[in-house]
Amino acid sequence: MVEVASALTIAGTDPTGGAGIQADLKSFQEREVYGMSVVTSVVAQNTLGVDDIYNLPVSFIEKQLNSVFQDIVPNAVKTGMIATVEMMEMVATVLKKQSVDYVIDPVMIAKSGHSLMEEPSRKVIREVLVPLATVVTPNVPEAEILVDFKITNTDDAKRAAKVIVTELGAKSAVVKGGHLMGEAIDVLYDGENFHYFKSARTDTKHTHGTGCTFSAVITAELAKGKSVVDAVATGKQFITDAIHYTLGVGKGNGPTNHWGYRLKGLPNQIRRR
Ligand SMILES: Nc1ncnc2c1ncn2[C@@H]1O[C@H](COP(=O)(O)OP(=O)(O)OP(=O)(O)O)[C@@H](O)[C@H]1O
Numbered sequence: 688m689v690e691v692a693s694a695l696t697i698a699g700t701d702p703t704g705g706a707g708i709q710a711d712l713k714s715f716q717e718r719e720v721y722g723m724s725v726v727t728s729v730v731a732q733n734t735l736g737v738d739d740i741y742n743l744p745v746s747f748i749e750k751q752l753n754s755v756f757q758d759i760v761p762n763a764v765k766t767g768m769i770a771t772v773e774m775m776e777m778v779a780t781v782l783k784k785q786s787v788d789y790v791i792d793p794v795m796i797a798k799s800g801h802s803l804m805e806e807p808s809r810k811v812i813r814e815v816l817v818p819l820a821t822v823v824t825p826n827v828p829e830a831e832i833l834v835d836f837k838i839t840n841t842d843d844a845k846r847a848a849k850v851i852v853t854e855l856g857a858k859s860a861v862v863k864g865g866h867l868m869g870e871a872i873d874v875l876y877d878g879e880n881f882h883y884f885k886s887a888r889t890d891t892k893h894t895h896g897t898g899c900t901f902s903a904v905i906t907a908e909l910a911k912g913k914s915v916v917d918a919v920a921t922g923k924q925f926i927t928d929a930i931h932y933t934l935g936v937g938k939g940n941g942p943t944n945h946w947g948y949r950l951k952g953l954p955n956q957i958r959r960r
């Protein structure tokens with residue numbers, strides 16, 4: 688028998704496997720963490736966009752959570768797409784009873800521009816879920832909604848990360864720089880200090896599910912007992928390789944390569960059959 692850490696993702700689905708729960712489970716697996724998932728919404732989507740969304744009844748999401756927590760209490764939990772206010776309130780009630788590390792990826796709008804969170808939930812997430820978080824991982828548009836000001840550079844991202852901690856009550860926040868220009872710089876505020884995670888920007892349109900993957904790796908590392916700073920550093924390295932060693936799958940904005948890190952130092956020449 689091996690001792691293993693476990694992580695749970697509470698999120699929506701992507702049947703083409705690049706984002707949502709599918710990306711989370713692939714990331715947990717690569718980081719050698721036992722992965723579990725509770726589905727909130729079933730999403731008909733692919734690399735071209737979102738076709739439709741089916742929100743599961745809140746009572747059934749709660750049943751799934753009870754099934755997990757009665758059996759295998761995860762070492763860390765991540766939430767991704769939580770579309771409605773009712774879902775958020777139920778998830779908050781369940782998580783308040785647990786003392787596990789909690790990563791919020793405040794998924795609001797897919798890269799294709801489709802909304803994955805109902806309008807009223809955007810305000811509620813910051814009141815109901817953000818105060819429970821060990822780490823919040825917004826991209827720039829999501830951070831703008833959480834803090835109510837525009838973010839156009841790394842200084843604005845710093846200010847936003849600090850507001851999410853000092854005013855909204857999260858333990859730490861990392862504002863991702865994927866939507867800014869120049870180097871891809873993510874800014875973490877951990878309640879005391881700022882930390883910067885930088886990489887060159889890969890010139891690619893294949894960034895479907897980057898945020899899901901990044902936050903899932905952070906969750907996996909926290910599950911293993913790593914510090915927030917170390918977890919974010921690993922997340923950044925993992926997603927940089929996953930974007931660099933792109934797969935060329937899909938007709939639109941393709942997914943990342945969850946085993947890209949294993950190809951480090953090799954020429955990028957993956958071929959599809
Ligand atoms: N072109 C790129 N080259 C290198 N790193 C990138 C690029 N785009 C994004 N990143 C990195 O990927 C991670 C995710 O950032 P991003 O802002 O894309 O998340 P997101 O918008 O939430 O993703 P999604 O909504 O598709 O899941 C961050 O670490 C960011 O710095």
Ligand SMILES: Cc1ncc(CO)c(N)n1
Pocket residue numbers: 698699700701706707708730732767768794796797798803895896897898899
């Ligand atoms: C289910 C789901 N969660 C998150 C995203 C954002 O990438 C997506 N496209 N789909």
